[in-house]
Ligand SMILES: Nc1ncnc2c1ncn2[C@@H]1O[C@H](COP(=O)(O)OP(=O)(O)O)[C@@H](O)[C@H]1O
């Protein structure tokens with residue numbers, strides 16, 4: 123009897139407690155952030171310990187302090203024909219140019235490929251073919267055709283950002299629910315209105331995903347390209363430093379690239395929140 | 405006046421014989437009437453509605469609206485789908501105003517008109533909300549308001565309340581009955597619920613599968629009473645209601661062999 127009475131009184135109160143908690147998702151994401159920060163701190167602490175007790179030779183693993191000193195030195199005095207800012211800006215300019223080309227060619231062509239079977243038929247074969255190749259494999263060819271200067275690098279990077287954006291725009295068009303299109307047509311939409319008011323916004327989440335993939339692909343191709351043929355850029359700086367076993371400068375370069383990648387990811391997440399807050403709803 | 409003459413739709417099947425989803429169906433929908441098509445799943449109800457909406461071409465026959473042949477979707481036929489098709493990036497008001505925007509109506513004018521329609525369906529307070537913050541029943545009401553906004557000649561509704569719980573469903577039926585009484589819009593309504601068909605239809609057509617045909621039609625008048633009183637109870641215990649429900653039920657549940665036997 124007491125048991126029954128207990129459960130009868132405790133049950134409603136527990137549901138009443140649960141009801142007002144407004145957004146369980148957000149609390150989950152903040153708790154992940156805390157764990158991530160702790161992991162990061164632990165990794166840095168491990169680095170300190172490893173360097174302090176010389177688990178590896180200082181030649182291979184510089185201490186955090188040395189890297190910090192080297193960071194300000196490279197920032198102020200430069201390394202390999204340029205300051206850290208010069209190299210970073212050189213890399214950023216290339217990736218921005220490549221993203222620009224990828225967006226301005228990839229989105230329209232991808233949309234057209236999603237809309238028209240002729241356009242898709244004509245363009246999907248060449249894009250599929252080159253997208254299957256490792257960029258560094260055709261870089262020598264681009265250098266032969268376009269020279270060692272900026273053009274060959276920007277073309278190389280544009281090729282690696284273009285394909286994912288183009289594929290995503292195409293997938294975005296094809297992901298529009300048929301009923302949404304039918305509904306708009308029954309409301310009297312013209313072809314142009316159908317495109318601007320239904321197809322384009324419906325494809326936006328896919329396009330944003332493609333953009334994220336393009337940034338990743340561009341960043342990795344960029345550094346690889348600068349390792350092989352460049353006179354500036356973070357990849358070039360890392361490669362020059364490695365040639366002289368300046369491991370601390372290599373670390374500086376890697377940290378800057380990691381920060382850039384993180385900034386791009388966060389920026390994209392912010393853009394998604396702003397542009398498509400409805401993603402995944404309905 | 406919507407006129408359907410000998411309309412047939414055949415789908416090619418990957419295995420076996422073609423599917424005759426609609427087989428020589430003829431039907432008129434007069435202004436001021438609600439025609440309800442009722443039948444088991446797969447008897448061609450959606451195919452009929454999709455053909456009228458212009459989403460599907462006919463294999464044979466013709467459908468005309470006020471003498472004009474239907475060849476494509478258009479703003480003269482408003483459609484309400486079973487699953488709502490509201491745009492998640494626009495708020496409720498802009499969703500209702502979508503068809504008016506397509507017609508080039510000014511922003512102020514289309515918002516004013518959309519607000520009146522939201523009042524009609526009881527959602528005036530939700531105009532600024534995004535649709536995904538609304539319940540299923542509310543979203544269907546927005547869908548109805550959106551379809552009515554452009555003042556189409558006919559409203560086509562394909563099991564619009566099929567996905568709702570029974571209480572919400574009753575509220576929605578009342579709402580539709582009163583909207584119809586106020587606007588006098590001609591409506592084609594599709595359902596597999598016999599009660600719903602009788603509550604809402606001025607004409608009820610019973611369909612049967614393989615091939616999709618109209619096997620019987622009945623006239624009913626419960627919807628006027630329903631719109632006035634808004635109460636299902638007394639209507640559903642009316643002797644005529646019970647009699648019709650029994651008759652339609654036995655038509656729908658008749659084994660296929662027996663039915664083709666009587667038709668031949
Ligand atoms: N696009 C299609 N392709 C092939 N067969 C279809 C298609 N649409 C419907 N059918 C078939 O046509 C018949 C009628 O379908 P439908 O009109 O959706 O029935 P209901 O809406 O009454 O449940 C069913 O046998 C279904 O399998």
Ligand SMILES: [Mg+2]
Pocket residue numbers: 449450451
């Ligand atoms: Mg159906």
